[in-house]
Amino acid sequence: MSIAKDLYQLQEVDLALEANLQAQKRVSGQxxxxxxxxxxxxxxxxxxxxxxxxxxxxxxxxxxxxxxxxxxxxxxxxxxxxxxxxxxxxxxxxxxxxxxxxxxxxxxxxxxxxxxxxxxxxxxxxxxxxxxxxxxxxxxxxxxxxxxxxMQLKAAQVVLESNRKQLSGLFDAETLEIYQELRKRKGVAVAKVEQGICHGCRITLPNTDLQRAKGGGVVRCSSCGRIIFLA
Ligand SMILES: [Zn+2]
Structure with missing residues (x-):
């Protein structure tokens, strides 16, 4: 089990929720x-x-x-x-x-x-x-x-909120707080890392960070501070 992966999933749900609420606003306005x-x-x-x-x-x-x-x-x-x-x-x-x-x-x-x-x-x-x-x-x-x-958006919102509740239960309070804080400040809290490069800031991570991240715990990019997720 990887906390980073779960956090990444939580972020996906949060982004979908954000988009859903925006779409609801747009549709209601019409x-x-x-x-x-x-x-x-x-x-x-x-x-x-x-x-x-x-x-x-x-x-x-x-x-x-x-x-x-x-x-x-x-x-x-x-x-x-x-x-x-x-x-x-x-x-x-x-x-x-x-x-x-x-x-x-x-x-x-x-x-x-x-x-x-x-x-x-x-x-x-x-x-x-x-x-x-x-x-x-x-x-x-x-x-x-x-x-x-x-109506479809509202139904999707209910599903997303239930997913979010379920996923949130996987983390301790401290991890959730770090995630929320990063989401608030940077929008993207969990950055994918591919070929050693953090997608949050486009900087190549030092090997030590990558090794630590492989352990599946919460490791933050030394450059942008985002939680890294080895994709
Ligand atoms: Zn970064």
């Missing part, structure tokens, strides 16, 4: 409302408001046209009714009719323009709706996957 979907929803609402605004304008333009048509009908009735013979009065009525028609024609142009705008806008809304539906489907799918991923 669960929730999507800014892209929110933006698409807001865009659609804005477009629908524009349709309402243009429809109201269109209606009031139609009312103007109806109103002017009624007035034109009235003046034309007087004009062609055969009851007025005064040429000055007739010409003034004619002028009034022409003015009314001119105004009506302006509103008719405006009405057509609004109808065109509304048609374009309604097509835009159709596109926006379908875009939003696609985004929402994607988002829901992604959320489902994230929830599954988070």
């Amino acid at each position: 669960i929730g409302e999507s800014p892209i979907v929110i933006k698409a929803r807001e865009k659609l609402v804005e477009e629908q408001k524009n349709v309402e605004r243009l429809t109201a304008q269109q209606k009031s333009t139609e009312w103007e046209i109806d109103d002017l048509s009624a007035k034109i009908k009235e003046t034309e009735k007087k004009l062609y009714g055969g009851r007025i013979f005064n040429s000055k009065e007739l010409s003034s009525l004619q002028q009034e009719t022409d003015d009314l028609k001119k105004r009506r024609s302006g509103f008719e142009d405006k009405s057509l323009e609004l109808m065109d705008q509304l048609e374009i806008l309604r097509k835009t809304i159709e596109n926006s709706k379908s875009e939003l539906a696609t985004l929402e489907t994607q988002w829901k799918e992604q959320q489902k996957q994230l929830v599954v991923e988070l």
Whole structure:
């Protein structure tokens, strides 16, 4: 039995736990409302408001046209009714009719323009709706996957924690303290040694250290202070 090897394993579990918790944080951060979907929803609402605004304008333009048509009908009735013979009065009525028609024609142009705008806008809304539906489907799918991923990570965390508890039982308090202290200070507490080189600091270890490490006890690199593990 080698303490260094067990400590190395403990470190592997601790690093996996660290990565697991980081992944959980990342996944949790992605669960929730999507800014892209929110933006698409807001865009659609804005477009629908524009349709309402243009429809109201269109209606009031139609009312103007109806109103002017009624007035034109009235003046034309007087004009062609055969009851007025005064040429000055007739010409003034004619002028009034022409003015009314001119105004009506302006509103008719405006009405057509609004109808065109509304048609374009309604097509835009159709596109926006379908875009939003696609985004929402994607988002829901992604959320489902994230929830599954988070559950898997939590399950893995439970296993890792149980492994850690089991492994921790193998060491005395002093060894654990050295390990924890090194982990805190250096991140990597147990360094692999291959071909006499410490992976923690890349320095070739003296033979005496290597010989001591072969015994399987806790031997620390004379250069970086990490516990060495002969791989
Ligand atoms: Zn070292």
